[in-house]
Amino acid sequence: MSAAPMQKPAAQTAPVTGARLVVEALDHFGVEIVFGYPGGAIMPVYDAITGARFKHILVRHEQGAAFAADAYARVTGKPGVCMATSGPGATNLITGIANAMLDSVPLIAITGNVASPLMGTDAFQEIDILGCTLPIVKHSWIVRDPADIPAVFAEAFHVATSGRPGPVLIDLPKDVQVGAVAAPGSPYPLNEPARRVDPAQLRRAESAIGAAQRPLLYIGGGVRIGAATEQVRAFARATGIPAVATLQGLGVLPNDWPGFLGMLGMHGMRAANEAVQQCDLLIVAGARFDDRATGKLAEFAPHARVIHIDVDAAEIGKLRDAHIPIAGDLKTVLTQLNPRRPAIDDWRAQCIEASARHAFRYDAPGEGVYAPALLKELSEKAGDAFVAACDVGQHQMWAAQHCRFAAPEAHLTSGGLGAMGYGLPAGLGAKLARPDAHVVTITGDGSFAMNIQELATLRRYGVALKIVLLDNSTLGLVRQWQELFFDRNFSEIDLSDNPDFAAVAQAFGIEAFRISRREDVSAGIERLLAAPGPCLAHVIIDPMENVWPLVPPGKSNSEMMHGD
Amino acid sequence: MTNTILIHIDHAEGSLQRLIGLIERRGFHIERMTINDAGAGREVRVSVRPRDASRCADLLGRQIDRLIGARRIAPAAAASSVHVEEAVPCPA
Numbered sequence: 178m179s180a181a182p183m184q185k186p187a188a189q190t191a192p193v194t195g196a197r198l199v200v201e202a203l204d205h206f207g208v209e210i211v212f213g214y215p216g217g218a219i220m221p222v223y224d225a226i227t228g229a230r231f232k233h234i235l236v237r238h239e240q241g242a243a244f245a246a247d248a249y250a251r252v253t254g255k256p257g258v259c260m261a262t263s264g265p266g267a268t269n270l271i272t273g274i275a276n277a278m279l280d281s282v283p284l285i286a287i288t289g290n291v292a293s294p295l296m297g298t299d300a301f302q303e304i305d306i307l308g309c310t311l312p313i314v315k316h317s318w319i320v321r322d323p324a325d326i327p328a329v330f331a332e333a334f335h336v337a338t339s340g341r342p343g344p345v346l347i348d349l350p351k352d353v354q355v356g357a358v359a360a361p362g363s364p365y366p367l368n369e370p371a372r373r374v375d376p377a378q379l380r381r382a383e384s385a386i387g388a389a390q391r392p393l394l395y396i397g398g399g400v401r402i403g404a405a406t407e408q409v410r411a412f413a414r415a416t417g418i419p420a421v422a423t424l425q426g427l428g429v430l431p432n433d434w435p436g437f438l439g440m441l442g443m444h445g446m447r448a449a450n451e452a453v454q455q456c457d458l459l460i461v462a463g464a465r466f467d468d469r470a471t472g473k474l475a476e477f478a479p480h481a482r483v484i485h486i487d488v489d490a491a492e493i494g495k496l497r498d499a500h501i502p503i504a505g506d507l508k509t510v511l512t513q514l515n516p517r518r519p520a521i522d523d524w525r526a527q528c529i530e531a532s533a534r535h536a537f538r539y540d541a542p543g544e545g546v547y548a549p550a551l552l553k554e555l556s557e558k559a560g561d562a563f564v565a566a567c568d569v570g571q572h573q574m575w576a577a578q579h580c581r582f583a584a585p586e587a588h589l590t591s592g593g594l595g596a597m598g599y600g601l602p603a604g605l606g607a608k609l610a611r612p613d614a615h616v617v618t619i620t621g622d623g624s625f626a627m628n629i630q631e632l633a634t635l636r637r638y639g640v641a642l643k644i645v646l647l648d649n650s651t652l653g654l655v656r657q658w659q660e661l662f663f664d665r666n667f668s669e670i671d672l673s674d675n676p677d678f679a680a681v682a683q684a685f686g687i688e689a690f691r692i693s694r695r696e697d698v699s700a701g702i703e704r705l706l707a708a709p710g711p712c713l714a715h716v717i718i719d720p721m722e723n724v725w726p727l728v729p730p731g732k733s734n735s736e737m738m739h740g741d
Numbered sequence: 742m743t744n745t746i747l748i749h750i751d752h753a754e755g756s757l758q759r760l761i762g763l764i765e766r767r768g769f770h771i772e773r774m775t776i777n778d779a780g781a782g783r784e785v786r787v788s789v790r791p792r793d794a795s796r797c798a799d800l801l802g803r804q805i806d807r808l809i810g811a812r813r814i815a816p817a818a819a820a821s822s823v824h825v826e827e828a829v830p831c832p833a
């Protein structure tokens with residue numbers, strides 16, 4: 178059953194159904210796991226998957242399927258696949274597709290639809306899912322002829338993974354799934370000419386770097402996506418240029434890398450933001466000047482010339498003009514970029530000194546659990562095998578600030594969309610992709626409730642995901658903004674009537690325990706990491722704890738607030 | 742302020758919606774548009790006006806280039822600046 182069905186379709190004698198061709202296509206492209214949920218309009222495919230080589234994971238909500246597939250893709254670099262029925266099944270995928278779009282994740286979303294003659298008649302569970310998702314996919318198809326299935330899947334896998342990756346959607350009307358094909362059409366020829374990097378821009382970049390007095394490397398999520406971590410490390414080592422990273426660029430340089438100043442932006446490190454404000458040359462590798470990173474754009478890096486390297490030419494100059502634009506694959510560009518080492522000893526020393534001076538402290542007063550210290554210890558105890566699947570809120574920012582990440586694949590976070598509910602299904606997808614790793618979902622009491630049903634999926638498949646639930650009885654990040662920017666008018670953020678989350682987890686058949694005192698943290702982390710199956714630590718923290726430092730929204734990164 | 746762009750799109754379902762949606766979402770008003778069948782696809786000539794001064798037609802062209810099944814014919818994709826009747830500065 179190797180590649181035969183795709184490459185020699187004509188050799189097949191017995192007619193096959195469209196549904197069978199879908200399964201064969203997924204097998205052909207080496208899909209290991211499909212996350213999905215059945216329903217009327219996708220039943221023919223569900224009927225055909227009983228003979229599939231891939232494994233199907235039945236989630237408990239389609240949003241969980243999309244998020245799990247997204248995390249699977251981030252961890253493995255291979256496309257994640259999710260599947261749903263028409264109508265509500267398809268619309269439940271939408272947040273997950275948007276998440277993959279904004280974070281450039283290769284995701285293949287497959288939806289059933291009503292039969293072609295019924296499309297456009299407001300039939301039961303008919304939704305124009307192609308139309309609904311147009312702004313949030315890299316590309317999409319409605320298959321009209323079952324014979325086109327091999328070609329559409331070939332193109333879909335190619336589009337999702339090539340260049341700047343992203344989500345694609347394949348909508349399959351029911352008649353196309355049941356239709357029989359004698360000889361399916363041959364796949365698209367997919368020979369994309371390799372784009373050449375402009376050598377003139379490379380030479381200009383080299384001389385700008387060689388002559389810079391205060392150069393800074395600005396590392397984004399494109400480094401993980403382009404699998405260019407080694408090349409970035411080699412470049413930073415060879416040039417000695419200090420570096421900052423975006424939320425998605427964390428882990429490219431290890432936390433203890435000399436000259437790595439940490440995350441920049443709204444909740445970034447002071448030394449990182451200061452370095453950006455002072456630098457005279459910004460070398461941007463796979464980043465897109467997101468407003469969470471830049472603060473007030475007009476005042477961002479005011480003295481810097483910009484070298485912008487990105488595989489997506491439409492990112493270059495989108496928000497900040499690039500003096501030296503380099504459109505191309507990061508790995509290729511960095512391999513061909515060989516500047517002489519600039520004479521920047523003083524600048525480098527100044528950056529490293531500032532980084533040490535503004536380093537985080539973990540000696541917060543009190544008896545209660547201090548979440549930043551817990552997260553730091555958790556990541557250090559889990560070591561190089563640590564993979565964090567974060568939710569959205571204060572806990573997400575603390576994880577970014579305080580955890581140690583050995584690689585960018587170790588930090589899964591909904592950066593572009595900021596979608597609460599990502600953490601649990603993302604942990605599920607990541608742990609299935611990397612059973613050997615210490616995969617830990619870091620979540621808050623608000624976020625956790627958004628996809629809590631996936632505890633059942635962990636239980637069913639025995640997925641040994643670990644969950645750290647930081648419970649501050651509030652929508653913490655919103656509460657913090659209300660405290661700081663809305664005159665302490667605390668509106669609709671109270672969650673003090675939360676259920677007993679440990680009891681909830683136990684009801685799902687999952688081991689769970691509670692940590693409420695600082696002195697219990699170390700033993701709790703050890704218990705969590707040692708648990709053979711899925712396990713949840715319900716951690717009680719102070720509702721008034723804030724994330725520091727912080728750049729107020731709309732302000733320049735030079736105007737950081739530091740709290741107490 | 743008006744820029745005219747000529748694009749070849751395929752016949753696939755959604756390709757026209759995709760193009761129009763992109764132009765509007767990226768901050769341009771469509772002033773005129775003509776669509777002509779052109780063998781294996783359709784040729785779309787569209788005149789657009791930026792909604793505010795921060796919108797850059799050159800960037801819009803590169804965003805159109807990202808569409809699958811669409812090919813920008815004029816201004817040529819390789820050129821660094823698009824044909825503009827009145828220059829629209831990119832944000833500094």
Ligand SMILES: Cc1ncc(C[n+]2csc(CCOP(=O)(O)OP(=O)(O)O)c2C)c(N)n1
Nearest residue numbers: 570571572595597621622623624652653654
């Ligand atoms: C789906 C969704 N709805 C709303 C928001 C807005 N939002 C951002 S953070 C946050 C609070 C998160 O609370 P919790 O998960 O308890 O985390 P904490 O901030 O307390 O650590 C909210 C409501 C969001 N990002 N995503």
